[in-house]
Amino acid sequence: MTFREMLIEDLDQVMEIETDLFAMPWTKEGMFTFLTREDTMFFVVEEKGRILGYCSMQTVLDEGDILNVAVRSDRQKEGIGYFLVDSMLMLAQAQGISLVHLEVRESNGTARRLYQRLGFVEDGLRKNYYTDPLENAVLMTKKQ
Ligand SMILES: CC(C)(COP(=O)(O)OP(=O)(O)OC[C@H]1O[C@@H](n2cnc3c(N)ncnc32)[C@H](O)[C@@H]1OP(=O)(O)O)[C@@H](O)C(=O)NCCC(=O)NCCS
Numbered sequence: 001m002t003f004r005e006m007l008i009e010d011l012d013q014v015m016e017i018e019t020d021l022f023a024m025p026w027t028k029e030g031m032f033t034f035l036t037r038e039d040t041m042f043f044v045v046e047e048k049g050r051i052l053g054y055c056s057m058q059t060v061l062d063e064g065d066i067l068n069v070a071v072r073s074d075r076q077k078e079g080i081g082y083f084l085v086d087s088m089l090m091l092a093q094a095q096g097i098s099l100v101h102l103e104v105r106e107s108n109g110t111a112r113r114l115y116q117r118l119g120f121v122e123d124g125l126r127k128n129y130y131t132d133p134l135e136n137a138v139l140m141t142k143k144q
Pocket of ligand 1: 021069070071072075076077078079080081082083103104105108109110111113114
């Protein structure tokens with residue numbers, strides 16, 4: 001299993017995972033636009049040519065915002081999510097990112113526990129932030 005930067009050639013596999021997992025998935029065009037921006041970093045975990053998961057972050061000065069984290073449904077609960085985000089945080093830290101923010105659906109216990117294990121602290125709530133279904137966002141931050 002390898003962790004590496006996402007390439008444009010990965011987008012078809014990434015979009016398969018994205019549309020499978022999210023009620024309101026990013027479009028391929030949106031993913032492409034963010035992937036090619038200077039202020040973002042996108043990574044995948046790959047095994048024998050198969051993308052198992054991906055994550056990304058947008059940066060401003062020394063702060064980062066996690067944009068997405070996803071692991072294909074048949075490979076969840078193996079530690080891949082932890083490996084993905086932990087690896088991205090280490091690379092971001094090496095690039096001078098010292099504060100990382102994210103938001104997560106309040107009902108997404110698996111993701112909230114994952115981020116807590118990675119050192120994120122829940123420090124805010126954005127009421128009715130998500131639609132389909134309408135739900136609060138929990139804001140989390142990690143100082144690193
Ligand atoms: C959230 C998400 C990325 C987590 O990915 P993951 O690879 O399953 O994460 P991990 O395997 O590191 O941890 C998930 C669980 O598996 C458990 N686990 C990890 N390795 C394990 C192993 N070898 N055996 C058994 N359980 C294991 C973890 O303890 C954790 O348990 P918990 O839910 O009780 O806390 C994934 O569930 C996902 O893609 N969800 C849909 C998209 C999403 O919600 N993204 C986040 C938006 S903010």
